[in-house]
Amino acid sequence: MAATDFPAEIRALRATLESIEAVTDVPALKRTIAELSEEASAPDLWDDTDKAQAVTSKLSHAQSSLERVTSLAERIDDLEVLVELGEDEEDPESMAEAEKELVKIRKALDSLEVVTLLSGEYDERDAVITIRAGAGGVDAADFAEMLLRMYTRLAERRGWDVKVLDTSYAEEAGLKSATFEVKAPYAFGTLSVEAGTHRLVRISPFDNQGRRQTSFAAVEVIPLIETTDTIEIPESELKIDVFRSSGPGGQSVNTTDSAVRMTHIPTGIVVSMQNEKSQIQNRAAALRVMQSRLLLLKKEQENKEKKELAGDVKASWGDQMRSYVLHPYQMVKDLRTGHEVGTTAAVFDGNIDDFIDAGIKWRAEQRQA
Structure with a gap:
């Protein structure tokens, strides 16, 4: 196996980070943090609880965004020092550690690049998600409940706050529908790629003849309204x-x-x-x-x-956007991006980060096209 060209790799990492910094607009982000910090230190801030929570939430998000960028710059610098020491002292352990850190930094940059693609008007908002059982009877209701668990497990791993707003239980098992709120920066932009029809193929646990069943569930993702939005309903x-x-x-x-x-x-x-x-x-x-x-x-x-007006006749993305196959083989495949995995249990346990990242990149490409 060829030795890693660390100088070239580090240059590539810095070039990627520079493009992310440009999109993030670090100087503007620092100005925003200064302004929000001033608002947050006002003695009468908590006289208006809603406003106070909004200010502190925005400040926390802005600080986290800046920290993600600056910490990666420091990690790249540290990697360069580690490589220099390893080469000078001909230390294989240091070089092996550098290899591992290189992979980790690449992955962190990839994730950060995905965040920079969330530039839609409502992408920064919290999200409200509704899951509805579709065709497939009791299997569809059970599938809806499996999807609810999948998204709540994803939220738990990411440290997002989830609040279930409404649940309508099916008679035999599962859910007719469920609506829940996800409170996190860019929750809508991140989770909106999950909207559409999800399809499950498996041996039905509710069929005493053990037949294969195909069932469907619809996922709707909307941005949460803010007090500044002007939607008056008579x-x-x-x-x-x-x-x-x-x-x-x-x-x-x-x-x-x-x-x-x-x-x-x-x-x-x-x-x-x-x-x-x-x-x-x-x-x-x-x-x-x-x-x-x-x-x-x-x-x-x-x-x-x-x-x-523009003569755009491309189909909107929605129906059967993802298939979950548990029989006769194990596979979860996104029909828009082509991303697929064979670890179905992990997916239903909320490990869908790669599907979300691929969906965000796919959507950005569609918008550009």
């Missing part, structure tokens, strides 16, 4: 029904009419919320998600009009 356009919560619950969750079903009459969009303790809390949560869906619908309509 009361006359909303129909609100209250009902008793269903499924597992404790205390007063399923003993009072606290659940809320909100319908936007002009579009027919329906949002249900039942996981908060009071009707008022469920109504507020439903309104936020309704505003988010209407915001995304407005954006989609604007994009559709632009595409029609």
Whole structure:
């Protein structure tokens, strides 16, 4: 095996980092941190809790973004020193350590490069994800629950906050639907590539004849509304029904009419919320998600009009965007990017980072094209 050309590799790492720094706009990021730090130190900041949380969250994200870039620059410098010492002293252990660190830095740069592709209007936002069981009966409901676990496990590993807003349980097993909120910087931009129809092929555990079953689940990802967004919904356009919560619950969750079903009459969009303790809390949560869906619908309509004017006839990406095959072989394959793995158990345990990264790169290429 040929020896690694460390000087060339380190030059390549620095060139990649420089391009990332240019896209990130480090000077602007430092100015933003200074401005937010000044806001965060104001004595009356916590008089407005919502504003205070928004400022501290933005500051934390900006500081993390800067730290990711600066720490990589330091790691590349340290790698160069390690290589020089290893070569001067002809130390094979130092050179082996340098090889390992080179691989780690490359991977970190790849991940950072993916983040720089999240430049959409709402990519920085928190995300609201809804999973719905599709065709396939009880297997589809079970598949919907498997996807919910997959995304919550992903969030746990990444340190993201997840709040389940609504769950509708199927009669035999699994879920008819589930809606949850993911609070993290760039949650929407990162997870929006998961939107579409997911397909599962397996021997059904619910079929006493052990037949193979194909089932489907739909994943919807929308950006969470912010107080600065101007989505006003007249009361006359909303129909609100209250009902008793269903499924597992404790205390007063399923003993009072606290659940809320909100319908936007002009579009027919329906949002249900039942996981908060009071009707008022469920109504507020439903309104936020309704505003988010209407915001995304407005954006989609604007994009559709632009595409029609430009004569763009490319199909939108959605149906059967990923297949999960458990029989007769083991494979998970993204039908847009071609990325596939044979470790199905790991995927359902939330190890889908490579699928997400490939999806973000694919989307960027589609936008450029």
